[in-house]
Amino acid sequence: MDIFIETIQSLVSDSGFAQLFSADGWKTIVMLVIAGVLIYLAIAKQFEPLLLLPIAFGMLLTNLPAPESAAIFHPEFFQSSTIDYGMVLQQGGLLDILYLGVKLGIYPPLIFLGIGAMTDFGPLIANPKSFILGAAAQAGIFLTFIIAPILGYDLNQAGAIAIIGGADGPTAIYVAKTLAPALLGSIAVAAYSYMALVPVIQPPIMKLLTTKKERSVVMEQLRPVSKTEKIIFPIVVTLIVALLIPTAIPLVGMLMLGNILKESGVADRLVKTAQNELMNIITIFLGVTVGATATADVFLTWETIGIVLLGLFAFCIGTAVGVLFGKLMYLFTGGKVNPLIGSAGVSAVPMAARVSQKVGQKENPSNFLLMHAMGPNVAGVIGSAVAAGVLLAVLG
Amino acid sequence: MQTDWGMVIGITITGLLVVFVALILLILCLYVIGGVSVFLKKRKEDKLQSQPKAESVKSVRPEPTVEDSLEEETVAAITAAVSLMLGQDKNFRIQSIRTAQSGVSWGAVGREEGTRPFSPFYQRDRR
Numbered sequence: 366m367d368i369f370i371e372t373i374q375s376l377v378s379d380s381g382f383a384q385l386f387s388a389d390g391w392k393t394i395v396m397l398v399i400a401g402v403l404i405y406l407a408i409a410k411q412f413e414p415l416l417l418l419p420i421a422f423g424m425l426l427t428n429l430p431a432p433e434s435a436a437i438f439h440p441e442f443f444q445s446s447t448i449d450y451g452m453v454l455q456q457g458g459l460l461d462i463l464y465l466g467v468k469l470g471i472y473p474p475l476i477f478l479g480i481g482a483m484t485d486f487g488p489l490i491a492n493p494k495s496f497i498l499g500a501a502a503q504a505g506i507f508l509t510f511i512i513a514p515i516l517g518y519d520l521n522q523a524g525a526i527a528i529i530g531g532a533d534g535p536t537a538i539y540v541a542k543t544l545a546p547a548l549l550g551s552i553a554v555a556a557y558s559y560m561a562l563v564p565v566i567q568p569p570i571m572k573l574l575t576t577k578k579e580r581s582v583v584m585e586q587l588r589p590v591s592k593t594e595k596i597i598f599p600i601v602v603t604l605i606v607a608l609l610i611p612t613a614i615p616l617v618g619m620l621m622l623g624n625i626l627k628e629s630g631v632a633d634r635l636v637k638t639a640q641n642e643l644m645n646i647i648t649i650f651l652g653v654t655v656g657a658t659a660t661a662d663v664f665l666t667w668e669t670i671g672i673v674l675l676g677l678f679a680f681c682i683g684t685a686v687g688v689l690f691g692k693l694m695y696l697f698t699g700g701k702v703n704p705l706i707g708s709a710g711v712s713a714v715p716m717a718a719r720v721s722q723k724v725g726q727k728e729n730p731s732n733f734l735l736m737h738a739m740g741p742n743v744a745g746v747i748g749s750a751v752a753a754g755v756l757l758a759v760l761g
Numbered sequence: 762m763q764t765d766w767g768m769v770i771g772i773t774i775t776g777l778l779v780v781f782v783a784l785i786l787l788i789l790c791l792y793v794i795g796g797v798s799v800f801l802k803k804r805k806e807d808k809l810q811s812q813p814k815a816e817s818v819k820s821v822r823p824e825p826t827v828e829d830s831l832e833e834e835t836v837a838a839i840t841a842a843v844s845l846m847l848g849q850d851k852n853f854r855i856q857s858i859r860t861a862q863s864g865v866s867w868g869a870v871g872r873e874e875g876t877r878p879f880s881p882f883y884q885r886d887r888r
Contacts, residue, residue, distance in 0.1 A: 489791075490791055490794075490795065491795075493787070493788040493791035493792055493795070494788065496784040496785070496787055496788045496791075497781075497784065497785075497788070499784060500780050500781045500784040500785075503777070503780050504777065506776075507772075507773040507776050507777050508773070510769065510772065510773055510776075511769055511770070511773055514764040514766075514769060519764075520764070520765075520768070520769065520772075523769075588795075588799075591798050591802070593798060594794055594795065594798050597794055598791070598794070601787070601790050601791075601794070602787060605783065605786050605787055605790065606783060609779065609782070609783045609786070610779065610783065744784065747784070747787075748780055748784060751779070751780050751783050751784070752776060752780050755775070755776040755779050755780065756772075756776065759772050759775070759776070760772075
């Protein structure tokens with residue numbers, strides 16, 4: 366009878382209910398509620414569901430009340446600058462091993478490989494001036510980098526938070542895992558949430574900074590781009606970026622590898638795999654493991670609120686500066702460039718380009734800006750990767 | 762921890778400059794590549810236009826006359842059968858296709874002999 370009671374007592378003390386009613390149990394409940402809200406946003410509101418759903422579920426898994434011995438993820442294994450692989454393999458669980466892909470910087474470049482295989486850089490090649498708008502939109506990153514230390518973040522944390530302004534999830538994760546791994550979960554949630562909110566955040570800024578006449582500009586049709594140009598483009602981009610900012614090679618190199626596979630026309634099987642199976646597998650692994658880093662101790666802090674606010678600031682500034690540069694181009698070209706395409710310089714592809722199209726069509730229903738906006742949009746992907754390379758080179 | 766504001770401003774300005782320089786270099790490269798591509802395309806078009814037009818020997822061939830009751834698939838099947846019969850070395854052109862007239866004649870007998878495996882009488886006799 367005593368053995369029976371002892372067994373029951375042991376089971377109860379090791380159960381999740383016992384953890385829930387402990388001193389810090391309220392944090393667990395709050396995190397589970399937040400995970401639930403994110404799952405709702407991903408499914409019901411379709412907020413970047415491909416990433417947000419795995420992130421939210423990873424957050425749910427890691428915050429489930431459980432004793433230390435049954436933890437699904439051990440963030441303490443990855444806190445030092447070097448990884449104890451023996452400990453990870455012997456004592457770690459599934460998410461610990463999968464998290465190695467994040468910690469070692471493997472997943473984000475592979476995601477970029479898939480993105481490159483899905484992206485058509487034709488509009489950018491046809492109108493190279495779009496690169497200026499892609500560069501301008503990265504101002505949000507660097508201006509946020511100035512503001513973040515005022516709120517008490519150190520330089521590495523400021524760099525990791527500022528990259529949210531690039532509106533590029535894999536890039537944000539790639540930078541955060543090096544510069545501020547403790548903030549990775551919060552930064553990833555903020556980055557993907559703002560990417561999903563592009564249609565809500567951008568239009569008011571675009572309308573505020575442009576006149577009706579500017580928004581109504583109809584741009585000339587883009588010239589056709591030859592296959593040779595599309596094949597040379599990824600090689601040239603890789604070479605130039607590699608020579609200037611070698612730390613950006615993992616991201617930009619893989620982006621261009623995916624693109625040259627697509628444009629060459631001789632590697633259809635590889636392209637299909639990169640676009641589908643590879644992207645999907647890496648997306649699941651990345652999302653779940655990044656979400657698993659969002660434990661209560663890390664997420665329920667004033668730092669997270671700061672990250673959310675600074676992320677919004679970075680996003681808004683990036684949009685605004687992109688539109689302002691679009692206005693400059695409008696002036697210099699004698700009214701041939703619609704400033705709305707400047708907002709597409711944030712690299713939320715293709716959502717930001719669609720927003721430019723939608724806002725432009727409200728002024729002129731026969732105005733089709735989508736392909737013109739795709740130029741700055743894909744330029745922004747390269748621009749944010751270059752900006753990430755700069756931050757990693759200086760702060761990493 | 763004291764923030765080194767000089768470093769912050771320095772990184773900000775340097776970062777923006779590097780991003781702009783990198784992308785401006787790419788713009789210049791793309792303009793060069795685009796310019797070369799357009800130049801080569803224009804040269805090719807000019808070359809084609811300057812060549813004397815080759816005389817067209819082929820005359821315009823009339824379309825084959827096909828009976829209204831015949832479906833396109835039937836015409837295709839007949840053409841394929843003729844091609845198979847003549848072999849790969851022979852070129853031919855269908856002039857017209859019409860239903861053979863019935864009636865007792867050497868032609869009718871010959872058709873009956875030639876299509877015997879498909880004849881309903883042949884099928885009946887073999888059963």
